[in-house]
Amino acid sequence: MxxxxxxxxxxxxxxxxxxxxxxxxxxxxxxxxxxxxxxxxxxxxxxxxxxxTPEALLAALAEERFEAMIAEVRRGVTAPDVRAALHTFLDHALTAYVEDEAFAAEALGPAPTTERTRELRDELVGMIRDLLARAVSEGVLRPGIDAPDLLVLLCGVAYAVKNSPYPDDPAVATRYLKALLNGVLATDAA
Amino acid sequence: MxxxxxxxxxxxxxxxxxxxxxxxxxxxxxxxxxxxxxxxxxxxxxxxxxxxTPEALLAALAEERFEAMIAEVRRGVTAPDVRAALHTFLDHALTAYVEDEAFAAEALGPAPTTERTRELRDELVGMIRDLLARAVSEGVLRPGIDAPDLLVLLCGVAYAVKNSPYPDDPAVATRYLKALLNGVLATDAA
Amino acid sequence: MxxxxxxxxxxxxxxxxxxxxxxxxxxxxxxxxxxxxxxxxxxxxxxxxxxxTPEALLAALAEERFEAMIAEVRRGVTAPDVRAALHTFLDHALTAYVEDEAFAAEALGPAPTTERTRELRDELVGMIRDLLARAVSEGVLRPGIDAPDLLVLLCGVAYAVKNSPYPDDPAVATRYLKALLNGVLATDAA
Amino acid sequence: MxxxxxxxxxxxxxxxxxxxxxxxxxxxxxxxxxxxxxxxxxxxxxxxxxxxTPEALLAALAEERFEAMIAEVRRGVTAPDVRAALHTFLDHALTAYVEDEAFAAEALGPAPTTERTRELRDELVGMIRDLLARAVSEGVLRPGIDAPDLLVLLCGVAYAVKNSPYPDDPAVATRYLKALLNGVLATDAA
DNA sequence: CATGAATGAGCATTCATTCAT
DNA sequence: AATGAATGAATGCTCATTCAT
The missing domain is CATH 1.10.10.60 (Homeodomain-like)
Structure with a gap:
């Protein structure tokens, strides 16, 4: 507007x-x-x-992505099946991070470059917080990781995907995401 | 020489x-x-x-780190307690990645810049493979993630740590590593 | 018109x-x-x-000043006391030059940018010529300096005022003008 | 050095x-x-x-001129005939200002761009002060104009020379300098 | 071998001017 | 007549790399 x-x-x-x-x-x-x-x-x-500035351009690029993601999380918060909603969200977010450097940069870091971006990010984080809260309260998610943590961890996984030694394996993203979801250990560590 | x-x-x-x-x-x-x-x-x-080139310098910088890490993993492979050895290794590797940009860059990517670096990396990966094999066979580790995968995932976690929204919290690394070890879900996902 | x-x-x-x-x-x-x-x-x-062009704008800016000055000199030419008229004129002209970069630029140089400016300047110079002629004939002014000379000298004094090492001293303009009027030497040089 | x-x-x-x-x-x-x-x-x-920076270059350009001028004034201070020394100096200074924009810029203004330039200027001003003091005490110069004043006035005259309506008349500089020395009025003004 | 002066491609940025709307 | 978006030449500056000393 x-x-x-x-x-x-x-x-x-x-x-x-x-x-x-x-x-x-x-x-x-x-x-x-x-x-x-x-x-x-x-x-x-x-x-x-x-x-x-380059940043302003990057920010503009990121905005669409933010909006799409916000819409999705919003739906998830009230969806009957939290676990499914969470999965879908994580999946999409990972894809977004992997595919869109601009978005990843903007979604992270203490310095959202634009007022608009900042608002969008705050809104997104807020929504995710709600989703996670529900997931925790329904026993789907372990406590201890909050929304910002999760975002940055996802970003880390995206980083791994992008640097994977198997760059042509289409299943890499799924495999790495699953590692994050279920852990790599067979039984819990202290 | x-x-x-x-x-x-x-x-x-x-x-x-x-x-x-x-x-x-x-x-x-x-x-x-x-x-x-x-x-x-x-x-x-x-x-x-x-x-x-800058890369050659970076590579030289990375070499020491490689050597130290190789030594450590070598000890771990034959240690009585695989789980402990694995933990120590992951912990140290994460630290190395977080602290040492040069090393992280060299340990990753399809392009080890130096012949020497390449050898070192291959040796390290080999040793880790052995460690992981033992860990899997002893039921400590879930199968499905191999040595290169693990390295790059760790790198991803390091990325997350470095971009954490809680940059001053000293427990961030531990928390994020734990998320990778145990997963973020309470019960396994498909 | x-x-x-x-x-x-x-x-x-x-x-x-x-x-x-x-x-x-x-x-x-x-x-x-x-x-x-x-x-x-x-x-x-x-x-x-x-x-x-910027010049045209500058020229327009200068016009008012020209008109005011012409009016003043016109009065001076027929005033009973040439010396006083001359003083007033020099004083005002100096002020104008100091205060008004646009006017100074236009009043000088072989390139009055506008037909109108050119006319005005010629008219002003003509009037000054008359004033000076009278001043010389009445023994008030030394011969040897004509109207264009005087204008440009005044401009020089304005330049000095604007670059004076004592920028906050309000008497600088008077002092420098006096230097031009009476000279800096105690007795005439060859 | x-x-x-x-x-x-x-x-x-x-x-x-x-x-x-x-x-x-x-x-x-x-x-x-x-x-x-x-x-x-x-x-x-x-x-x-x-x-x-451009300023540094300009400053370097100005240095030679400063040195030459300082040498000259130094000679003048102790010369038997102050009046002559003063004349020579004024003449040369005017020439320098007219010919050398770089020097003029550096010799003026509160912002000598280089430490070296600043020293040179201070030294020059000091020497001129001495010369003027002697000239005043010997009744050659009217009091009321000090060294910085004189420099800036000279610069003004140079400005006038450079903008003279008679650019091809070789006598312009002399004529204008004489105006400054003897004044333009026939008898002193208040 | 070491040095550091020289090089110049490369990138960022501004601003006078034009011209479609 | 007014507007202001578009243009791109002009300029400033940095920095990776070479090579004479």
Whole structure:
């Protein structure tokens, strides 16, 4: 809800920039505003106008993901089967982290770059907190790990997936997630 | 075992460079050969002669760590209590990953930068394989996760620790490691 | 006397632009048409329409000053006391130069940017010439310095005032002007 | 007296840079380090190494001039004929200001950019103070204008010379200086 | 072998000006 | 006539790497 709805051409440029940036980020490149401009076939100045810093662009990229995830967790909180909801969420979150560097960066760290991002993240964390609370109270989840912990652990797993020695094995993510869920030990350690 | 044992001054330089680099890496900086040279009070060219690329320097930094770890795992393989040996190893490995960016980078990824590093890593992985095999056969460890997997998962946990929202809590590492060991679910998931 | 008298809103814009520009110049900033537009709360294009170049804007700013000064000199030419008139003029001119960068720029240099400015300047110089002529003929002024010379010398004194090592001393302008009037030597040099 | 005497090639580069910069400044351009590098046929980095900022380069340019001037004033202080010494100094100083923008900038303003420049300027001002003191005590100079005043006034005259409406008249400088020395009025004003 | 000056590609950023809306 | 988004040339600066000394 921008104060002034973007002019048509401005909107097209913005879209193009975001699209290009998304592609670059997904390709693993670090965002260089100049490069984005070149790829997006847009003047440098235009990129700078829309996104004064690389961070702002990254943040914009992350927003959609945040919104989708929030919607999903919201559904999960009230779903009949918490365990299933939790699974689905963890699964999707892991995928998001693995696929989307921009989102992972923004969802972590004490420095959400944008006011908007910060709000979104807080909202997401809040929702997850509720989901976890329910899961714990229903005996599905061990206590001791809170929402921020879980997010960052998931991020860690994503990191592992991305650096896995079996990069072409499609089951890696599932396997690693399962390790986190069930643990690697056969019986509990102190 | 270099063909020609280093001249005394050359050796001193090498040592100085490594020391400085270690300090810089530990301080979280990305290694800039120029900066290392300045700090180490040595000409840029000297650094380049000893370590043609930043990676080579990083690799050299990682070697000690590899050697220490190999020694430890070797002891663990034949220790009476596998579970304890496994714990100690995981604990130390996590610490190593958290503390030593250089080592983590080298222990991972399909591209050990040095012949020497590659050998060391292979040796380490071999030893861990043995340790894990024993642990699985004694029912301590769930099957399904092999040595490379475990290493990368640990790396993921280290990543989580380093990005934890509770950066000043000294128990974070333990808590996260425990999550990996025991899992986060109360009862096994499919 | 524009061919078509400005539309009411156009006039308001013009006024606003001039006002803003005046403030910025007085604040010592170099005129950036973009900045003027922003401050004046007007589109860039509007500024460009009214004043195609920074110089044109500066020139417009200078015009008022020219007019005031011309009026004053005109009075001085026929005043009973040439010496007093001359003093007043020099004093005011110095103040104008010191206070108004825009005016100083326009009053100098072989390139008055606007036809209008050029006319005004020529008119001013003409009047001053008359004043000086009278002053010389009445023995008030040494010969050898003509109107353009005097103007540029005054500008030099203004430059000195603006760069004075005693920037907070309100008497600096008077002191420096006096130096120009009476000279710094006790007795004439060759 | 640099700690380490410059290497031969470094010295050559430095000289080249200074030479080029001098030419550019004399041509009235504002110093752009990149441009200097191009003209001097030297890498940008080289220029930056020698002179981290445009100001540093300007300052270096100014130093020679300072030294020459200091030497001259020193001679003048003890010369038998103060009046003549004063004249010579004023004449040369005016020339320096007119010819050398870099020097003028550095000799003025509360911000001598280099420690070295600052020292030189202070030394110069000190010497001039002595010269003026002698001139006043011998009745050659009117009191009321001190050394910093005189310098800045001279700078003003230089400014006038440079902006003179008679740019090709070689006598302009003399005429304007004379105006400052003897004043423009025939008899003293209050 | 060591040195550190030189290099210049590379990236970031600004701002005067144009032109579609 | 007004707007302001778009443009991209211009400029500033850094830093990895080479190579003369």
């Amino acid at each position: 921008p104060a002034t709805p973007l002019r048509k051409d401005a909107a097209r440029n913005r879209r193009q920039i975001l699209q290009t940036a998304r592609a670059m980020v997904d390709a693993g490149a670090t965002l260089q505003l100049n490069a984005v401009a070149r790829e997006a076939d847009v003047g440098v100045g235009t990129v700078y106008r829309h996104f004064p | 270099p063909a020609t044992p280093l001249r005394k001054d050359a050796a001193r330089n090498r040592r100085q460079i490594l020391q400085t680099a270690r300090a810089m890496v530990d301080a979280g900086a990305t290694l800039q050969l120029n900066a290392v040279a300045r700090e180490a009070d040595v000409g840029v060219g000297t650094v380049y002669r000893h370590f043609p | 524009p061919a078509t008298p400005l539309r009411k809103d156009a006039a308001r814009n013009r006024r606003q632009i001039l006002q803003t520009a005046r403030a910025m110049v007085d604040a010592g900033a170099t005129l950036q048409l973009n900045a003027v537009a922003r401050e004046a709360d007007v589109g860039v294009g509007t500024v460009y329409r009214h004043f195609p | 640099p700690a380490t005497p410059l290497r031969k090639d470094a010295a050559r580069n430095r000289r080249q840079i200074l030479q080029t910069a001098r030419a550019m400044v004399d041509a009235g351009a504002t110093l752009q380090l990149n441009a200097v590098a191009r003209e001097a046929d030297v890498g940008v980095g080289t220029v930056y190494r020698h002179f981290p």
